[in-house]
Amino acid sequence: MHIDWFVFLAQIFNFLLLMYLLKRFLYGRILKAMDDREAKIAARFSEARQLKEKATEEADLYEKRNRELAEQKENMLNEATLAADARRRELMEKVRVEVEQVKARWQEMIAREQDAFLYDLRQRAAQQLYATARKALADLADAGLEERIIDEFIRRIKELDEEKALQMRQAIRDSGNRVTVQSAFGIPESRQSQIEEILKSRITNGFTIRYLREPDIVSGIEVRVNGHKIAWSLNEYLETLVESLTETLQREAHAA
Amino acid sequence: MEIVPLSQISPDQVIIWSWGFITINATILYTWLVMAILVVGSWFVTRNLSSEINVSRWQHFLEVIVSIIRGEINEMTKKGADAFIPLVGTLFLFICLSNILVIVPGFVAPTSSMTTTAALATCVFIAVPFYGITRTGVFHYIKEYFQPNFIFFPFHVMGELSRTLALTVRLFGNIMSHEKVVGILLAVTPFLFPVVMQVLGLLIGIIQAYIFAILSMVYIASALSTEDETHLEVKKESAGT
Numbered sequence: 303m304h305i306d307w308f309v310f311l312a313q314i315f316n317f318l319l320l321m322y323l324l325k326r327f328l329y330g331r332i333l334k335a336m337d338d339r340e341a342k343i344a345a346r347f348s349e350a351r352q353l354k355e356k357a358t359e360e361a362d363l364y365e366k367r368n369r370e371l372a373e374q375k376e377n378m379l380n381e382a383t384l385a386a387d388a389r390r391r392e393l394m395e396k397v398r399v400e401v402e403q404v405k406a407r408w409q410e411m412i413a414r415e416q417d418a419f420l421y422d423l424r425q426r427a428a429q430q431l432y433a434t435a436r437k438a439l440a441d442l443a444d445a446g447l448e449e450r451i452i453d454e455f456i457r458r459i460k461e462l463d464e465e466k467a468l469q470m471r472q473a474i475r476d477s478g479n480r481v482t483v484q485s486a487f488g489i490p491e492s493r494q495s496q497i498e499e500i501l502k503s504r505i506t507n508g509f510t511i512r513y514l515r516e517p518d519i520v521s522g523i524e525v526r527v528n529g530h531k532i533a534w535s536l537n538e539y540l541e542t543l544v545e546s547l548t549e550t551l552q553r554e555a556h557a558a
Numbered sequence: 559m560e561i562v563p564l565s566q567i568s569p570d571q572v573i574i575w576s577w578g579f580i581t582i583n584a585t586i587l588y589t590w591l592v593m594a595i596l597v598v599g600s601w602f603v604t605r606n607l608s609s610e611i612n613v614s615r616w617q618h619f620l621e622v623i624v625s626i627i628r629g630e631i632n633e634m635t636k637k638g639a640d641a642f643i644p645l646v647g648t649l650f651l652f653i654c655l656s657n658i659l660v661i662v663p664g665f666v667a668p669t670s671s672m673t674t675t676a677a678l679a680t681c682v683f684i685a686v687p688f689y690g691i692t693r694t695g696v697f698h699y700i701k702e703y704f705q706p707n708f709i710f711f712p713f714h715v716m717g718e719l720s721r722t723l724a725l726t727v728r729l730f731g732n733i734m735s736h737e738k739v740v741g742i743l744l745a746v747t748p749f750l751f752p753v754v755m756q757v758l759g760l761l762i763g764i765i766q767a768y769i770f771a772i773l774s775m776v777y778i779a780s781a782l783s784t785e786d787e788t789h790l791e792v793k794k795e796s797a798g799t
Contacts, residue, residue: 308581310677332620333624
């Protein structure tokens with residue numbers, strides 16, 4: 303085949319020119335763009351990896367904080383529960399004490415009312431008994447009840463044992479030789495002299511005597527000297543009655 | 559009756575303008591056309607390149623082509639592929655486009671001219687020692703011609719020349735013969751058969767472009783591999799001492 307040397311050289315030149323132009327307009331630019339993109343993608347991947355690591359760290363931190371908060375919350379709840387329990391117990395104790403106090407006051411009040419009632423009942427019963435006994439004695443005999451009481455009183459002085467007589471004598475001396483006879487009723491003068499005589503004969507004769515009316519001594523008479531006394535009254539019977547009545551009332555209260 | 563016109567034997571024979579030694583024929587004209595398409599197309603696409611994720615279709619197209627060329631070269635050289643892309647890529651693109659444009663009526667591939675293929679093969683013939691000497695140095699490169707001993711020097715030289723000739727004739731023969739075959743078939747059996755041959759011709763044209771470029775790269779790589787081996791030997795010696 304024929305080869306045209308000018309064309310041959312021209313084609314070499316053309317090829318070199320094309321090579322230069324393509325390098326300038328194609329390969330250089332395209333390769334640069336590809337490399338740039340690759341670098342950008344690599345950078346993005348790197349950034350994404352870093353962000354992921356950071357996110358993982360943040361997530362771990364968040365989880366840790368959550369756990370701590372939960373623990374803290376639980377502790378606070380436990381503390382609050384304990385405090386509330388303590389407070390409840392304290393309040394319950396306070397209420398219990400108050401209730402005890404109120405109950406004690408109430409019982410005290412009840413006891414007072416009971417005492418007042420029993421006192422009143424005793425008074426009324428004694429008076430009633432006195433009236434009934436007096437009427438019965440009056441109906442049964444000519445002598446008045448007072449007379450029988452005085453007689454019983456005189457009998458008791460007479461039957462006084464020596465030891466008691468000695469104590470009374472000592473007591474009269476200690477009280478400045480003053481003797482007080484108290485009675486719920488008036489004592490006739492004849493009976494006063496009888497009493498004085500029997501006292502002088504049985505105990506001592508160096509004293510002055512005075513008579514007092516004391517309604518509290520229920521249907522009775524008594525000699526009281528410096529803490530010692532000789533007495534007869536319906537009181538002792540009444541006290542028996544009152545005791546049995548008190549027992550009955552308490553049983554009823556308990557049953558209620 | 560003239561079955562094949564003279565202009566179809568070789569585009570070199572179609573003189574367009576001549577003034578003394580200077581001759582502008584169809585080969586040069588069509589070469590300029592192919593060059594213009596490649597350069598203008600490249601400039602048009604790459605004037606607004608983007609390095610972002612979203613790029614235009616044409617940029618994608620060019621990136622695919624360039625990355626394929628780069629990948630092929632990488633497989634052979636293992637490193638520094640970008641230095642060979644202008645030569646090998648331009649060979650492939652120029653030959654490929656020339657062969658594809660054959661389907662355009664009236665276009666005659668410049669590669670069907672032995673002047674063109676000889677010029678391209680000469681470029682490769684020059685490029686092999688150029689890259690070899692650039693990478694390994696004159697002494698090492700010339701020394702290879704005397705391996706295993708000086709008797710082999712003529713054979714090495716003959717080998718260089720013959721493979722250049724082979725490059726020239728292979729491309730020229732394939733493209734020219736195909737055109738001639740299609741021309742003859744067109745005269746003998748018109749209608750469908752020549753169309754099939756044209757399709758086959760496109761395939762052959764692309765394959766030939768690929769072969770030319772790959773062979774060029776193989777020749778260059780063989781010159782570079784001596785460099786690698788030499789360097790390896792030097793490293794081994796220094797490690798041994």
